[in-house]
Each structure stands twice: as structure tokens, then as C-alpha cells.
Amino acid sequence: MNLEIKNIEPKAIWSHFADLNAVPRPSKKEERVIQFMVDFGNKLRLETFVDKVGNVIIRKPATIGMENRKTVVLQGHLDMVHQKNSDTNFNFDTEGIKMIIDGDWVKADGTTLGADNGLGVAAIMGILASTDIMHPAIEALFTIDEETGMTGAMGLEGNILKGDILLNLDTEEDDEIGMGCAGGVDITATRKYKEDEVGTESISYEIAVTGLNGGHSGMDINKGLGNANKIMNRLLFDGFTNFGLRISEINGGSLRNAIPRESFANIVIDKASKEPFLFELNDLINSIQLEYKSIEPNLLITLKEIPLPKKIMDLGVQEELIKAIYSALNGVYRMSPDIEGLVETSNNIARVIVKDGNIMIGSLTRSSSETNKWDLANSLRSSFELAGFNVEFSGSYPGWLPNINSEILNTVTKLYEELYKEKPNVAACHAGLECGILGQNYPNMDMVSFGPNIRGAHSPDEKAQISSTKKFWNFLIEILKNTPSKN
Missing domain, CATH: 3.30.70.360 (Alpha-Beta Plaits)
Incomplete structure (x- = not known):
């Protein structure tokens, strides 16, 4: 069934998501998925390295004509929540997620799906692997241990990233643009x-x-x-x-x-x-x-x-x-x-x-x-x-305090209205995103968060909407094409 997942459009996301979900990636046991991401970056011949706590950073130069745009950090977390039904026989430490297509949704067979935050990670992989998508210079940041302590974000040193804008791809409503979140x-x-x-x-x-x-x-x-x-x-x-x-x-x-x-x-x-x-x-x-x-x-x-x-x-x-x-x-x-x-x-x-x-x-x-x-x-x-x-x-x-004067928030909001002829839900959320922590060491980085429709995250009922994922992918591409210029 996972082979069928690879053929869902846009393949640039779903194919990478299927590959990612074949790798066991429990929180605090991310060694295999870290190596998976390192191998991915090296295969693309992109600058790839792991910081001292285990976060993976992959850099990709701007496409021709986009060199004067601000550098964008695309960020997602590698680990996933492990939950299964009591009658499901499954070992998260050794098995890849078994996925099922159910109409317009993808779900797992009795376990969490890992769309949180696997679809965000897969989207970043799709951008890194692309040869025909216009984008500014990219820093892909794949953090570890988001689900059980956010130690990856906490351990990221302040001199590693060079980007001006951070796009966090870890929300679960495709009409929502995140501008703040809760601490815990x-x-x-x-x-x-x-x-x-x-x-x-x-x-x-x-x-x-x-x-x-x-x-x-x-x-x-x-x-x-x-x-x-x-x-x-x-x-x-x-x-x-x-x-x-x-x-x-x-x-x-x-x-x-x-x-x-x-x-x-x-x-x-x-x-x-x-x-x-x-x-x-x-x-x-x-x-x-x-x-x-x-x-x-x-x-x-x-x-x-x-x-x-x-x-x-x-x-x-x-x-x-x-x-x-x-x-x-x-x-x-x-x-x-x-x-x-x-x-x-x-x-x-x-x-x-x-x-x-x-x-x-x-x-x-x-x-x-x-x-x-x-x-x-x-x-x-x-x-x-x-x-x-x-x-x-x-x-x-810490939480992520909203910045109503954010340049990227203004850019993304206007772009959403132009594309979909309606206003997005610009809001803070009660989830714990990594933006608040990352902002401690990168206080001048401009941030927003968005993602596809995901339902039932952190439970075996978790599912991701296929049509919404396509919308999310197209929106991401348009944002990268329209990022602000350098001052």
C-alpha cells in the first residue's frame, strides 16, 4: 500500500513522505532518521551537516534570478508521536508506518500516521530535490525530539543559521497562518x-x-x-x-x-x-x-x-x-x-x-x-x-509571541487572499511549536507557520487530507517565489 502513497499527487511530497515513514523515528531515538536525512542531502550534493544535538541542516543555493531575495529557513521536526490501538501488533522501534488511502485521506493501520510533522519534512525534501521550482537560498532545518521536550530546538546554537525568514511547516489547518503558540x-x-x-x-x-x-x-x-x-x-x-x-x-x-x-x-x-x-x-x-x-x-x-x-x-x-x-x-x-x-x-x-x-x-x-x-x-x-x-x-x-508587524506574515497573508479569494485565519495556536524556542537564539528572524489539514494528530485516528496537501504544496511554492528582497 505504501507504493500507492508514492503515486499520490503531488508526488514531490507523497513520495518523500512514504520514504520517510519507512524509517522508524521515535522521539529520542532518531539516529536512523538523522542518517536518512544526511544521506538524502549528500545524494543531492548539497551542503549537509548535523549539529551537536542531532539537528540536520541542509543548504541549497538560490535559483537563478532569486539571489537578491532573503534567505528562507524551512523547518520541520523529524520525530513523531507513537500511539497505537491496544489490539494493534506493531513495533515502532523496528517497523515503518503502514499507510492506507481512504478516499481523500491517508491514514495508518491502527497507529499514528506521522503526518505531524512528516508532511512538513516531506515538503522540505521536495523543495530541496526540485529542479524547476523558483526559490531563494534555502536552509532546511530538521529538528529532533520536538514531541517529548523540544531538545533539538533548545540545543540549536545561535550562530548556525543565516536565514532571515523561517517558515515552520507544522500546523494542521490549511486555512490557518500561525503567528504565535503556547509554551509548556x-x-x-x-x-x-x-x-x-x-x-x-x-x-x-x-x-x-x-x-x-x-x-x-x-x-x-x-x-x-x-x-x-x-x-x-x-x-x-x-x-x-x-x-x-x-x-x-x-x-x-x-x-x-x-x-x-x-x-x-x-x-x-x-x-x-x-x-x-x-x-x-x-x-x-x-x-x-x-x-x-x-x-x-x-x-x-x-x-x-x-x-x-x-x-x-x-x-x-x-x-x-x-x-x-x-x-x-x-x-x-x-x-x-x-x-x-x-x-x-x-x-x-x-x-x-x-x-x-x-x-x-x-x-x-x-x-x-x-x-x-x-x-x-x-x-x-x-x-x-x-x-x-x-x-x-x-x-x-517558552511560547511564541505574535508579531503583528511581521513582514513575512503580511506577505503570506496577502498571497493567500490572492490565491484563494478569501482571508486566512491568522492566529496563535495552543500547540507547542518550536518557533518560540528558535526565536530565543534568533530574535531577528521573521516567522510564520502553516501546513495541510491533519486530523487526530497524536492518536491512531490521525489522518492527512490529500486535496489539502496539494493546496499546502502549491502555497509553499508561491511563498518561495514571492519572498521579500534583501534590504
């Missing part, structure tokens, strides 16, 4: 606990929350989607409060930048409480599914009896854990007072692990306001520290 910080709460013996007059169940949409923890955080960790905690709270439920293990969520789709918990109750526990829990399950029926129609909450575990959580720590997760904010904290419809500050309770005497709760807080980012982060810290957890902040990165 990872919040990790940890605690140890003692384990108790399981009583002989006990019965054990696995509770499974599955079938949620998941999605991007920035772009989709305002949609009211279900968070598997919060739903699971609601079930555990009810069972603990009314029937003395005890927790053996919890494994919920996965990556910090993905809204959790699944959570699994092994629990123990007294045999004497079995019937009323099952009755009330099923009643609660029906209520939750009713609450989410319009937005999470595939939500499934199941119980199955399992062998008794050897150990359960200490009772006091268990109570503090459940109440801490209940009190910790998940979702939108504040909407922007300046940009209508824009989420300013939010949090995603992304990961909950309870096992073998250790608890780990991982969250990602985002905000376009640095002060409100830390306000929410400190609110979450307070919730967890009051429950006896140790809390660490890490991976903090």
Missing part, C-alpha cells in the same frame, strides 16, 4: 508507598477504560474529550468511598502531549461487597457513557475478574492518590482575553502509573502566557504536594 512545562509527581497483603476473602477485577478519541493535548484540549485517567479515577473514587476498593496497579495514558485514550487498573474488594459493588459501578459506568455519548461514542468501560494479586496499596496513600488526581485540573484553565476562541492555559493529566510501591503522575501544562503557565503549574504542584507527593518541573519552553 512537564510536571511529574512521584511517591513511594508500602504494600499490604491481600485478604483471603477478596476478589479482584481489572477495570479497563478504552475507546476514547484521544488527540493532541494542545489543539484538542478544548473539545471536552474524555481523559482516561480522570475517568478511571472517578471509578476508583466511587469504589473506594462506598466499598473499600483497594488498588493493586494502575497503567493509564502514554505520552504527555496526547490526551489519554486508555487506562487499566487492577483492584481488590471484599467478596461480601461483590454484588452491590458491581451494581453501583455499572450504574456509574452507564452515567459516564451517557455524559460522553455525543463526543465519545466508542467509550468502553469493562470489568473482568482476574486472579488475586499478591499486594495492594497502603490504604492512606491510596486515599491521597485518588483525591489528588480528583483535585488536579485537567483541561482548559483560562481562555485568552485577547484572542477570541484561543485557549491560553491548560493541563493534560497524561500518565498515571501505580506499581511495585511507586507512583508516577505525568502532566503537561501549556500556556501562551508565561505567568499563567507557572500559576497553573504551581496550582498542580500544590494539589500533589498536599497529598505527600514530590513534584518536579522539567522541559519548560
Whole structure:
């Protein structure tokens, strides 16, 4: 099927995307895709090198007649989010993505597609390989580890790039021109606990929350989607409060930048409480599914009896854990007072692990306001520290402040109106783009962001629109032909 992908128009993008998706490229394990890009640049006989943190830079001279235009940095990230359905047998470390054409969309077989940001990378490859596209001098910047820390952008030194303009190709709406984005910080709460013996007059169940949409923890955080960790905690709270439920293990969520789709918990109750526990829990399950029926129609909450575990959580720590997760904010904290419809500050309770005497709760807080980012982060810290957890902040990165006087923003906006006879949506987004970080070491670089329509990023439902990708490609070509002249 991947051979069919190569023949989709424009082949200049889809053929490179298919080649890229054949290379495993998990965050923090980008060695193979780095070498892939180096080989690509060297094969084209273009100046190609890797910086000290692993970013790949490829330079291509201006085409004839374009030498007086400002140098353009085309930027995308090499890594991709790895999510798969629980019934999909797939190894992201060793296998290439298996792609499917579904009408006007390309998707993957039970996994994330990697269109975020593979289509942006493929478009840059198409420009670098082209022989008939007019463009100014190009610096292609392929960053690493965007999805789990943005360490590539953070590690890029300020003397490497010579460009005046940066085109970030990492947005997911083809009528949108990005002029700003949110920053973020990872919040990790940890605690140890003692384990108790399981009583002989006990019965054990696995509770499974599955079938949620998941999605991007920035772009989709305002949609009211279900968070598997919060739903699971609601079930555990009810069972603990009314029937003395005890927790053996919890494994919920996965990556910090993905809204959790699944959570699994092994629990123990007294045999004497079995019937009323099952009755009330099923009643609660029906209520939750009713609450989410319009937005999470595939939500499934199941119980199955399992062998008794050897150990359960200490009772006091268990109570503090459940109440801490209940009190910790998940979702939108504040909407922007300046940009209508824009989420300013939010949090995603992304990961909950309870096992073998250790608890780990991982969250990602985002905000376009640095002060409100830390306000929410400190609110979450307070919730967890009051429950006896140790809390660490890490991976903090700044937002990208909008510049309404941007020359390239003005150029790109006018060009869009001329091409498509309508105004684009010029906006900041709640995702974490690398522009804010890159702007720290390159404060004079003029930046915008755009891309094709991508739906369900960071989830196995991710798909990219074929017609929109063609529009994106044509728009990119026109921008390069119309970049401003040097002063």
C-alpha cells in the first residue's frame, strides 16, 4: 500500500513522505532518521551537516534570478508521536508506518500516521530535490525530539543559521497562518508507598477504560474529550468511598502531549461487597457513557475478574492518590482575553502509573502566557504536594509571541487572499511549536507557520487530507517565489 502513497499527487511530497515513514523515528531515538536525512542531502550534493544535538541542516543555493531575495529557513521536526490501538501488533522501534488511502485521506493501520510533522519534512525534501521550482537560498532545518521536550530546538546554537525568514511547516489547518503558540512545562509527581497483603476473602477485577478519541493535548484540549485517567479515577473514587476498593496497579495514558485514550487498573474488594459493588459501578459506568455519548461514542468501560494479586496499596496513600488526581485540573484553565476562541492555559493529566510501591503522575501544562503557565503549574504542584507527593518541573519552553508587524506574515497573508479569494485565519495556536524556542537564539528572524489539514494528530485516528496537501504544496511554492528582497 505504501507504493500507492508514492503515486499520490503531488508526488514531490507523497513520495518523500512514504520514504520517510519507512524509517522508524521515535522521539529520542532518531539516529536512523538523522542518517536518512544526511544521506538524502549528500545524494543531492548539497551542503549537509548535523549539529551537536542531532539537528540536520541542509543548504541549497538560490535559483537563478532569486539571489537578491532573503534567505528562507524551512523547518520541520523529524520525530513523531507513537500511539497505537491496544489490539494493534506493531513495533515502532523496528517497523515503518503502514499507510492506507481512504478516499481523500491517508491514514495508518491502527497507529499514528506521522503526518505531524512528516508532511512538513516531506515538503522540505521536495523543495530541496526540485529542479524547476523558483526559490531563494534555502536552509532546511530538521529538528529532533520536538514531541517529548523540544531538545533539538533548545540545543540549536545561535550562530548556525543565516536565514532571515523561517517558515515552520507544522500546523494542521490549511486555512490557518500561525503567528504565535503556547509554551509548556512537564510536571511529574512521584511517591513511594508500602504494600499490604491481600485478604483471603477478596476478589479482584481489572477495570479497563478504552475507546476514547484521544488527540493532541494542545489543539484538542478544548473539545471536552474524555481523559482516561480522570475517568478511571472517578471509578476508583466511587469504589473506594462506598466499598473499600483497594488498588493493586494502575497503567493509564502514554505520552504527555496526547490526551489519554486508555487506562487499566487492577483492584481488590471484599467478596461480601461483590454484588452491590458491581451494581453501583455499572450504574456509574452507564452515567459516564451517557455524559460522553455525543463526543465519545466508542467509550468502553469493562470489568473482568482476574486472579488475586499478591499486594495492594497502603490504604492512606491510596486515599491521597485518588483525591489528588480528583483535585488536579485537567483541561482548559483560562481562555485568552485577547484572542477570541484561543485557549491560553491548560493541563493534560497524561500518565498515571501505580506499581511495585511507586507512583508516577505525568502532566503537561501549556500556556501562551508565561505567568499563567507557572500559576497553573504551581496550582498542580500544590494539589500533589498536599497529598505527600514530590513534584518536579522539567522541559519548560517558552511560547511564541505574535508579531503583528511581521513582514513575512503580511506577505503570506496577502498571497493567500490572492490565491484563494478569501482571508486566512491568522492566529496563535495552543500547540507547542518550536518557533518560540528558535526565536530565543534568533530574535531577528521573521516567522510564520502553516501546513495541510491533519486530523487526530497524536492518536491512531490521525489522518492527512490529500486535496489539502496539494493546496499546502502549491502555497509553499508561491511563498518561495514571492519572498521579500534583501534590504
